[in-house]
Amino acid sequence: MTKHTGSSYEGKAEKYAKKVDRSPWNVHYERPAVLSLLPSLKGSKILDVGCGSGWYAEYLASCGAIVTGFDLSAEFVALTKSRVGPRATVLQANLAEPLDFAADGEFDVVVCPLVMHYLEDWKAAFCEFYRVLKPEGVLVFSTHHPFNDWKLFNKEDYFAIELLEDEWKDVGKVAFYRRPLTSMSKDLASTGFLVEQILEPQPTKDFQRVDPNGYDLVSKTPWFIVIRAVKGMCQPPLR
Numbered sequence: 001m002t003k004h005t006g007s008s009y010e011g012k013a014e015k016y017a018k019k020v021d022r023s024p025w026n027v028h029y030e031r032p033a034v035l036s037l038l039p040s041l042k043g044s045k046i047l048d049v050g051c052g053s054g055w056y057a058e059y060l061a062s063c064g065a066i067v068t069g070f071d072l073s074a075e076f077v078a079l080t081k082s083r084v085g086p087r088a089t090v091l092q093a094n095l096a097e098p099l100d101f102a103a104d105g106e107f108d109v110v111v112c113p114l115v116m117h118y119l120e121d122w123k124a125a126f127c128e129f130y131r132v133l134k135p136e137g138v139l140v141f142s143t144h145h146p147f148n149d150w151k152l153f154n155k156e157d158y159f160a161i162e163l164l165e166d167e168w169k170d171v172g173k174v175a176f177y178r179r180p181l182t183s184m185s186k187d188l189a190s191t192g193f194l195v196e197q198i199l200e201p202q203p204t205k206d207f208q209r210v211d212p213n214g215y216d217l218v219s220k221t222p223w224f225i226v227i228r229a230v231k232g233m234c235q236p237p238l239r
Ligand SMILES: C[S@@+](CC[C@H](N)C(=O)[O-])C[C@H]1O[C@@H](n2cnc3c(N)ncnc32)[C@H](O)[C@@H]1O
Pocket: 004, 005, 006, 007, 009, 020, 049, 050, 051, 052, 053, 054, 055, 056, 070, 071, 072, 073, 076, 093, 094, 095, 096, 112, 113, 114, 115, 118
């Protein structure tokens, strides 16, 4: 099993859920950026990885997608289930292990917002995304921007993959991994994905209205990074 820090969220799901749908960092920054890279949703089979409290699952289903969401945490699974009811399938599963519930080539799209950085080594997860996507299926994921965590945590070696711990207001301590852009690109390529777009998002004007200081900060600092990659036709051997 891949090492991961998903247990950081134990006992914090309610607090995170209360915060995430109000936080301009999600609502007016990360979410619009992820949505801007998704292909057409109506009738698409979408895997929502690390569904958290279910905002993405609910939104995607409301656009006519056929959604399967999963999360490591039973608390988050329960929150998403109560939010989406029968409009999506919601499962408890661990991204650090094979996704046995999903068939080869089952999905048109894998969306994975703010989850990959909880894995120390994310190649096996990319392999699973590759397996469960149809040919030319699309992967869109967001994660912490590597330059920002390097700068924020004042780390010496940008090229290291290292464990960091942060204290989030109203949520508590959360641990995650930082890795350089090179390793993001190399790991995607080595699992057979072709990177189509790398987005360093800008906040929307609504962010400025609700949090002018935060807006100013993320207008000038790359906080998150969003990547759209497509399943190539032949999977190279893992390097
Ligand atoms: C920052 S939250 C993001 C939630 C949701 N994607 C969103 O954008 O609102 C990270 C989520 O990843 C989940 N997670 C962390 N490690 C995981 C793992 N190994 N397998 C599945 N889910 C995991 C957490 O339980 C949590 O719900």
